[in-house]
Amino acid sequence: MKPYKCIIFDCDGVLVDSEVLSNQVMVDMAxxxxxxxxxxxxxxxxxxxxxxxxxxxxxxxxxxxxxxxFENQYRKRSFAVFKSDLKAVSGVESVLKALDIPFCVASSGPQEKIRLNLKTTGLLSYFKENIFSCYDINKWKPDPAIFLHAAATMGFDSEECLVIEDTSIGVKAGKAGGFDVFGFSADDLKENFQNQATKIFYTMDDLLPMISANR
Incomplete structure (x- = not known):
């Protein structure tokens, strides 16, 4: 693999530990x-x-x-839960601090949600304006458009970027766009990436060495 010049992070489940919280709200409302x-x-x-x-x-x-x-009520209820209970994914802030190449976030959520979650977990300052939402372009994963949009705006081609994802849908989107994709499979929300992701990792402590191995 070529050295990576830019990292594109998904948000939910990669930067912020929101998947259980948001899905529990959806379950309750459903x-x-x-x-x-x-x-x-x-x-x-x-x-x-x-x-x-x-x-x-x-x-x-x-x-x-x-x-x-229903959607508005879901947003209100999930935002309330995020404000009180949301935390950054363990170890991810250390990764952001250590990265010496450009990075951004590309998420299926609306800008308001992404920014709120990053602010709540203390991660917003790391991304500044490098925040990309599927709602901005009206195309959603597994369409690769959001990753292609993020890469182009950051000034890179897909083969120069690495996507970090935690869902099969996201991995498929990244691969369809020509990106290498590292699949993050946390212990409590394991995903089957074996036939999809470029590489798989299980803790954020493993991510930096994996990135460095391609430099």
Whole structure:
């Protein structure tokens, strides 16, 4: 592999430990409408996905359309949980401090959510304006558009960048765009990247040596 000139981080599950929190809110709200699902179902079916697709899945389960304000209520409830309980992924701040090449974040969430979560966890200052949202371009993973957009804006080609992802959807998006992708599989939310990711790692302590090995 060629030396990397830029790192593109996903946000949820890579920078901030939000997946369990956000999916539990979705489970609670879905069950209020009769879905009868649990957190494991949500992690398997919603993690890394476009919110509107998740809502459509719930509507299929309950057999009815959800209220028009379901998405707004989900945002409000999940933001409230994030403000009180959200933490940075263990070890990721040390990675950001040590990186000596440009990096950015590219996420499926809206700008407001990304910035709120990074600010809550003390990571916002590391990214400045290098924050890219699928909502900005109206294309969502597994479409590689968000990663291509981030790379181009940062001034690099896809083969010069490394994407860090924690979901199969995100890994597929990165690979489809011609990027190397390192799949982060945390102990509590293991993903099967074996046939997708360029490399797999399980703790942030392993990431810097993996990046350095290609320099």
């Amino acid at each position: 069950n209020e409408h009769g879905a009868n699902i649990d957190l494991n179902f949500a992690i398997q079916n919603f993690k890394g996905g476009f919110l509107k697709d998740c809502i459509q899945q719930i509507e299929s389960i309950v057999g009815n359309a959800l209220p028009d304000d």
